[in-house]
Amino acid sequence: MSIAHASLSxxxxxxxxxxxxxxxxxxxxxxxxxxxxxxxxxxxxxxxxVHTSITWLMSPDAMSDTVLWHIRLPRAVGAWLAGALLGxxxxxxxxxxxxxxxxxxxxxxxxxxxxxxxxxxxxxxxxLSGFAWVGGVGVTAAAFIGACGAIALTVALSxxxxxxxxxLLAGIVVAFVLSAVTSLLLLRSPDTWRTMQTFLLGNTGxxxxxxxxxxxxxLLCCFVPAIALSRGLDALMLGEDTAASLGLSLPGLRLxxxxxxxxxxxxxxxxVGLVGFVGLVAPHLVRQTLHVSQRxxxxxxPVCGGALLQAADLISRWAIQPAELPVGVVxxxxxxxxxxxxxxxxxxxx
Amino acid sequence: xxGFTSRATAVALAVLAHVALAAANPIVLHDALQREVRxxxxxxxxxxxxxxxxxxxxxxDACGRLVATDRFSNFPASVRTLPKAGGLDDAQIELIVxxxxxxxxxxxxxxxxxxxxxxxxxxFVIETETYADxxxxxxxIGAMLGSPQRAAALRRxxxxxxxxxxxxxxxxxxxxxxxxxxxxxxxxxxxxxxxFIGTLLARLGARNIVxxxxxxxxxxxxxxxxxxxxxxxxxxxxxxxxLGRRPGWDRIRAVREHRVCAFSADVRDTIVRPGPRVAxxxxxxxxxxxxxAP
Amino acid sequence: xxxxxxxxDQPLPFAxxxxxxxxxxxxxGSRRVLDRVSLELAPGRWTAIVGPNGCxxxxxxRTMAGLVVPQAGSLELxxxxxxxxxxxxxxxRLAWLAQNTLASDLSxxxxxxxxxxxxxxxxxxxxxxDVAAIRRAMAATGSLPWGGRRxxxxxxxxxxxxxxxRVLAAxxxxxxxxxxxxxxxxxxxxxxxxxxxxxxxxxxxxxxxAIHDLSLALMADxxxxxxxxxxxGHGTVREALAQNWxxxxxGTPVSIISHDGAFLWRPxxxxxxxxxxxxx
Numbered sequence: 001m002s003i004a005h006a007s008l009s010x011x012x013x014x015x016x017x018x019x020x021x022x023x024x025x026x027x028x029x030x031x032x033x034x035x036x037x038x039x040x041x042x043x044x045x046x047x048x049x050v051h052t053s054i055t056w057l058m059s060p061d062a063m064s065d066t067v068l069w070h071i072r073l074p075r076a077v078g079a080w081l082a083g084a085l086l087g088x089x090x091x092x093x094x095x096x097x098x099x100x101x102x103x104x105x106x107x108x109x110x111x112x113x114x115x116x117x118x119x120x121x122x123x124x125x126x127x128l129s130g131f132a133w134v135g136g137v138g139v140t141a142a143a144f145i146g147a148c149g150a151i152a153l154t155v156a157l158s159x160x161x162x163x164x165x166x167x168l169l170a171g172i173v174v175a176f177v178l179s180a181v182t183s184l185l186l187l188r189s190p191d192t193w194r195t196m197q198t199f200l201l202g203n204t205g206x207x208x209x210x211x212x213x214x215x216x217x218x219l220l221c222c223f224v225p226a227i228a229l230s231r232g233l234d235a236l237m238l239g240e241d242t243a244a245s246l247g248l249s250l251p252g253l254r255l256x257x258x259x260x261x262x263x264x265x266x267x268x269x270x271x272v273g274l275v276g277f278v279g280l281v282a283p284h285l286v287r288q289t290l291h292v293s294q295r296x297x298x299x300x301x302p303v304c305g306g307a308l309l310q311a312a313d314l315i316s317r318w319a320i321q322p323a324e325l326p327v328g329v330v331x332x333x334x335x336x337x338x339x340x341x342x343x344x345x346x347x348x349x350x
Numbered sequence: 351x352x353g354f355t356s357r358a359t360a361v362a363l364a365v366l367a368h369v370a371l372a373a374a375n376p377i378v379l380h381d382a383l384q385r386e387v388r389x390x391x392x393x394x395x396x397x398x399x400x401x402x403x404x405x406x407x408x409x410x411d412a413c414g415r416l417v418a419t420d421r422f423s424n425f426p427a428s429v430r431t432l433p434k435a436g437g438l439d440d441a442q443i444e445l446i447v448x449x450x451x452x453x454x455x456x457x458x459x460x461x462x463x464x465x466x467x468x469x470x471x472x473x474f475v476i477e478t479e480t481y482a483d484x485x486x487x488x489x490x491i492g493a494m495l496g497s498p499q500r501a502a503a504l505r506r507x508x509x510x511x512x513x514x515x516x517x518x519x520x521x522x523x524x525x526x527x528x529x530x531x532x533x534x535x536x537x538x539x540x541x542x543x544x545x546f547i548g549t550l551l552a553r554l555g556a557r558n559i560v561x562x563x564x565x566x567x568x569x570x571x572x573x574x575x576x577x578x579x580x581x582x583x584x585x586x587x588x589x590x591x592x593l594g595r596r597p598g599w600d601r602i603r604a605v606r607e608h609r610v611c612a613f614s615a616d617v618r619d620t621i622v623r624p625g626p627r628v629a630x631x632x633x634x635x636x637x638x639x640x641x642x643a644p
Numbered sequence: 645x646x647x648x649x650x651x652x653d654q655p656l657p658f659a660x661x662x663x664x665x666x667x668x669x670x671x672x673g674s675r676r677v678l679d680r681v682s683l684e685l686a687p688g689r690w691t692a693i694v695g696p697n698g699c700x701x702x703x704x705x706r707t708m709a710g711l712v713v714p715q716a717g718s719l720e721l722x723x724x725x726x727x728x729x730x731x732x733x734x735x736x737r738l739a740w741l742a743q744n745t746l747a748s749d750l751s752x753x754x755x756x757x758x759x760x761x762x763x764x765x766x767x768x769x770x771x772x773x774d775v776a777a778i779r780r781a782m783a784a785t786g787s788l789p790w791g792g793r794r795x796x797x798x799x800x801x802x803x804x805x806x807x808x809x810r811v812l813a814a815x816x817x818x819x820x821x822x823x824x825x826x827x828x829x830x831x832x833x834x835x836x837x838x839x840x841x842x843x844x845x846x847x848x849x850x851x852x853x854a855i856h857d858l859s860l861a862l863m864a865d866x867x868x869x870x871x872x873x874x875x876x877g878h879g880t881v882r883e884a885l886a887q888n889w890x891x892x893x894x895g896t897p898v899s900i901i902s903h904d905g906a907f908l909w910r911p912x913x914x915x916x917x918x919x920x921x922x923x924x
Binding site: 046047048062063066067070071072074075190191194195198203205206207208209317321322323324325326 | 422437534535536537538539564565568569570571572573574576577595596597598601615
């Protein structure tokens, strides 16, 4: 039984009407088809021209083996997985905060990750032996720890997960304060500024199979529990009081969702830096083109986000070949265009 | 007696004339923005906002005239105790003005030069981007300080030192012409042939994997480095050990055979600053090249 | 439909009250909303709460549903303290309807199906019993034709009927309804009244609804009249009228007329005539 029909018997389906179930699957198929196309394109686009790449595919040698299967393919797959995690995080954030324009960095995770990276970069240069281990931890782990730490700080500041409004407010406070601390630290060592900028603008350039495997594992770890909780997310759409009266434990639900959100966001930020807009646009786009339940959204948003980031990665590699645009700049442009389009349609319809 | 008197008079007249000439002919220079700047006499109180300019002023024996530098100037050691006026982007205007400098030497930052102009502080923009700028800067600052001969001597010394290093390096390299990738930052940002570093590498006889049309400091696709398989890689000490972890980079000859050069921060300063120590920086690169080039 | 007021003579079917509260006090900050309210609601009866705006009707319902923590007093559901019930158990017995139904992307069917959450749980599938309950509830509220439509595409009244269907689908033994008929047109309001009456009488449910339309409220079996935060009176409709609780609670004379066995609020015709005169 497909996901769309999973919770409905024949009679229920008759009640529901077939139109809802029927649009979801074709949409999903189209999205996955686009993903395959983009992956294929990723194999062919890079610093060598298309002709050379196709020649490689026909008659592989040692160099093509490295470039195609150890550089381009893991990068494409990793970009998809990172985009999927961001899309999933965005879907969870938008449902948790009942805000169609929420993004997964809402609770200060972006600022926390930036601070973690700054500290680890500074510790590499620092002569304080006590902090040398921080430098050894690596940028990836430092970003992860920073992001998780920031969310934990937000939850502590809002005194638990009892109220969504206080969580949001605490998230804003944490984001501002950690940003300020990061800026202060950067002033002391301007050499790290360029590396920080790379992180802040997002970079898929160094995704390898190990990173892709990590992203894939985390995607699975976040996706399965999220699907299990999707009924609760549906109930949340009726309003928090109604959801509570239906028998849901709201603090428990919020805590679980926060854990999933922070895991998804922190892992992605560690691997590809701060890539914006994908987490916002993917679930929003799904909702605009389809009308879906939470369960379907939790499937469609990652698929959409993965394709988006893959496309952005492709553009970043291709636009000023063989130099590269930071992938966060490309997603910002794409995201900005999408929002402008939304605005234009809204004012035209009004 | 009559001859002595006439000679003394002639000398006195000559001195007077010289003084008068000096008073009547102030030093007129045009800075990089084509602004005309007049100095009645050589400046006694100088502030420099660029490390290369600091080093140039000190190389012209005018270190004692410096009253403040920017926060990054650290050579020679005597300037470390001077007050620091921030960087180019966040210069401390108040400090600069309170020190009443005769001139502020800097590179072009529009807001800063405008502000100093408004406040009546004489500022002089000197470009220090390319290799050719080094000689020009020496001449300009020498003229400003009233010692053009010393500047000319410095310029000749710098150029001959560079030529010497280049010659020795090419002799040491012999038939080898190593393909080099100079990584400025971990994005990866590379030094292209038009950059200052790129010029140095070219003079030493190395070939750059970056081509001229990519610009001075392009952000490369890491795949590009793998495809071009450089013989020697220059990286920062933090990244040098981890190059092999980047996907596909363990294939690069330079990584496999450990032909990686990493310089400490002090040595890096001599390489990236287009100043009087350019020959030292070049020597560091040349030594490493000679050591690791295949 | 049995006439209002006939219930006095019939014995109550259950001994323990459906839901009751004693000395319930609720305050938001320094503002006291409910002050020592004590009520006992018997099963099998439809009770309506009436009172002026701001008297605490919504707060009372929310507190009874367990959504607001009272400062003092006790609440009991089927004889057990409300806090002692495990969350899902309580949700199976007690259903609450909010005043406003939020528009969202959920379909009407999915919204009603969520009413069965306490029975199905997080991961379960809707069984035939669940689907039957959903279907019955949607048929009763007349929302079957909109099964596949989004809540955001329905009107306020249609959404309210879907929410009511959700509450009915839960098949709870206590229904707490906050203004279930506000956005509905008069024929549908009567339909809902019929449903509530039938629910109480035939299923033995304890139905408590806050209704501000007095004529509609007077169709109920019993009335709770709230003044500002305190109970002015609690009893049958006849008692309420005999002791003039409504006038006391609203602070102005409220006249009720009796017509064909039904009680109707009599609009103040003199005041309306004056308004018409002013407009020329």
